[in-house]
Amino acid sequence: MMSQSADLEAVRSYHHGDLRRAILESTLEIIDKQGLEAxxxxAVARRLGVSEAAPYHHFSGKQELLAVLAADAYRSFGECLTTAVGSAADDPFARLNALARAYIEYGLESRGRYRLMFGNHMVDLGEYEEVQVAGRPTRAILESVIAGCVGSAKVDAAAIENxxxxxxxGLTSLIGESEIVFDGxxxxxxxxxxxxxxxxxxGIRAHLGLPAAS
Amino acid sequence: MMSQSADLEAVRSYHHGDLRRAILESTLEIIDKQGLEAxxxxAVARRLGVSEAAPYHHFSGKQELLAVLAADAYRSFGECLTTAVGSAADDPFARLNALARAYIEYGLESRGRYRLMFGNHMVDLGEYEEVQVAGRPTRAILESVIAGCVGSAKVDAAAIENxxxxxxxGLTSLIGESEIVFDGxxxxxxxxxxxxxxxxxxGIRAHLGLPAAS
DNA sequence: GTCTATAGCGTGATAGAC
DNA sequence: GTCTATCACGCTATAGAC
Structure with a gap:
């Protein structure tokens, strides 16, 4: 009985949990186009045609809304990187290459999500455990790829990761925020x-004393 | 006659242009400690013991205040980099080394100024001509240092700069914003x-086909 | 020339009615 | 689930006191 009028209901109102998803999508869109400060x-509530207090019944506040979006972003980012590394050739530096490319391209294509994860906003999203957990795999991928590159020597592994x-x-940030301008x-x-x-x-190969070519 | 009571006057009030400087200093301090969003x-006015409207007699608004601070930051940053490059040994890559070190150290020591210059705030400070002019030398230094490194070949000079x-x-940002954590x-x-x-x-030497050592 | 007082408007957040 | 107040606080503009 509910499924019969679901579409019509969804158009007229945001009952039954649709509002939550609509808020998430609308907010991400704003972060994409205008940044986190905007x-x-x-404004989100007005844009969705609901009262200005409605969002507070789906999120405890602005911070939690952003934290949920950030956790989503980390999960999606982690999957993207994992896929890229998995599809790469069976060579440590080919994997690093694939990882770096995927990182930068994801950051440029999903500007809003990247801003949520690594932007210099002073919202302490790291305090939310969901965000911490969601971000852990990302770091683990980098760690394992670099571990493959440094091999058994493990010289400066942590430094090379960072x-x-x-x-x-730096590249993602400067290109994405239009600080680097292309004249060509x-x-x-x-x-x-x-x-x-x-x-x-x-540079890493040289630092590790490996020959120039792969 | 005014100079006799200048000190006492300065303690009790911010007449004769002191308020402007006090606002600039106080604001930079907040950006250093809590970030631009804070x-x-x-709040600045209250902290300085003046009315909440007083700042508007020295700056047209928040944006202009930040733009003045950003322009100051660019000038100070540019001088710092110029000095560092000037003190370096007479070798292209020694100059690049000095430039990079100075850049990162400045960014970490003057976090607030760095945030004003390169933070992801959505305040369009680049619209102010004073800011653009103040930032130009910084870019020029990088350009000339890299030009020295690539030599007459000029292969990918712009890319190497960027x-x-x-x-x-990336390093300054991730360290300065505590995204990189040190366990050692x-x-x-x-x-x-x-x-x-x-x-x-x-990496640059290898990309240019130069031998590994300097 | 410098500061105060005040008012309009947007925003985050909460309490209680429907 | 959602809405209507309502409060505290921010930016900004204006009028007027010294």
């Missing part, structure tokens, strides 16, 4: 990512 | 920066 529960992360984050053609971004990963891998 | 003109910037920004001793941060610059330079 998020306002009241350097790889830093380059990916449309392929400049692609070329920049290619050169970046190439320099990263060559 | 800045509130009203990669160097990305690594420095207190020297871990220093070691990370050292390895990072070493990998960057080795």
């Amino acid at each position: 998020v306002s529960l009241r 350097i790889s992360w830093s380059l990916c984050h 053609g449309s392929g400049d971004g692609e070329r920049l990512i290619e050169v970046g990963i190439s320099i990263l891998i060559a | 800045v509130s003109l009203r 990669i160097s910037w990305s690594l420095c920004h 001793g207190s020297g871990d941060g220093e070691r990370l920066i050292e390895v990072g610059i070493s990998i960057l330079i080795a």
Whole structure:
């Protein structure tokens, strides 16, 4: 009986849990286009045609809403990276290459989610256990890929991990937030990512005393 | 006659231009400790013991206050980088090393200023011409240092610039915002920066087809 | 030239009615 | 599940005191 009028109901109102999903989607859209600072529960509510207090019945507040979105983002990000590494050739540096590419491309395509995970917002989303748990696999992938690269030597493994992360984050962040401007053609971004990963891998190989080519 | 009571006057009130400076200092302190989002003109005014509308007589609004601080930051940052490069040995990669170190150390020591310049706040400070002008030298230094490294070949000069910037920004950002956590001793941060610059330079040398050592 | 007082509006959050 | 108040606080603009 409920399924018969479900569609019509969904159009007219947000009963039965639809509002929660609508709020999540609408908020992510705002973060994508205008950034995290532009998020306002009241504006979201107005946009969805419900009262300004309605969102508080689905989330304890703005922080929790953002935390739920951040946890979702970490899960989706982790899956993306895992898939990319899994599809790569059976070579440590090929895996690192695939990981870095996937990281940067995900960050550029899902700007809002990336801002939620690694943006400099002063909302302490790390306090939420769900967010911490969701973010753990991401770090584990990087760790295992780098472990494969350094091999049994394990020289500066932690540092190399963080350097790889830093380059990916820096590139994603500067391109995504339009701090890097391209004056040439449309392929400049692609070329920049290619050169970046190439320099990263060559630098790590040199640091580990490995020959230049793979 | 005014200079005789200047000190006493300064304690009791912020006449004669002192309020402007006090607002700038107080705001920067807040950005340092709590981040850009925590800045509130009203709170600053209360903290300085003036009315909540007083700041508007020195700045047209919050944006302009932040823009003035950002321009100051760019000037100070540019001077710091110029000095560092000038003191470096007469070798292209030694200069790049000095530049990268100075960049990261400045960003970590002056967190607030760094957040103003390169943080992901959605305040369009780039719209202010003063900010644009103040930021230009910084980019010019990086350009000239990299130009020295690539030499006459000029292969991927722009990309190498942006990669160097990305690594420095990524490291500064992740360390400064405490996303990278150190489980070891207190020297871990220093070691990370050292390895990072070493990998960057080795990677660039390899990309340019130069021998490994300097 | 500098500051105070006040008012309009948007936002986060809560309590209680439907 | 949702709505209607309602409160506290933020940014901003204006009028007027010193």
